[in-house]
Amino acid sequence: MLLWIGAAPAQQAQLRPAEPAQPATVRVRQRILIRVTRISIPRTPIASAAPLPPISWVEQRSEQCVPMESLAGAAITRPDSVDLVLAGGKRMRAKLDGDCPALGFYQGFTVARTSDGRLCAQRDTIRSASGSTCRIEGFRSLVPAR
Structure with missing residues (x-):
């Protein structure tokens, strides 16, 4: 940024004309974080509805990238993984690099937005509210298991 401070009127006659400014390279760096909210399960069932049995989940092969715009929520089921709830109700388990004890997830976690808009295994990390990454x-x- 160029800043020019004018001289007093008597001194302006003695000043030479300024040389034209040389163009400069400007780099703008931006970091976007996407916050994924932890799903909370109500502790008391609704009086008019019968309680549902717990669902057992079975893991299957899947793609190794998830579109970030499809992330709707997350559930912590084990210290070495995070279950992601995607738009439309689909679920995926993100296996982490060992135990991530800081994933007590006070109110969820963040992931850094990538240039391709996808969250990918072997490339991306999740950051807990405490600042640790996995x-x-x-x-x-x-x-669901049958």
């Missing part, structure tokens, strides 16, 4: 080792699709 690398995503792989994804598994979750389907």
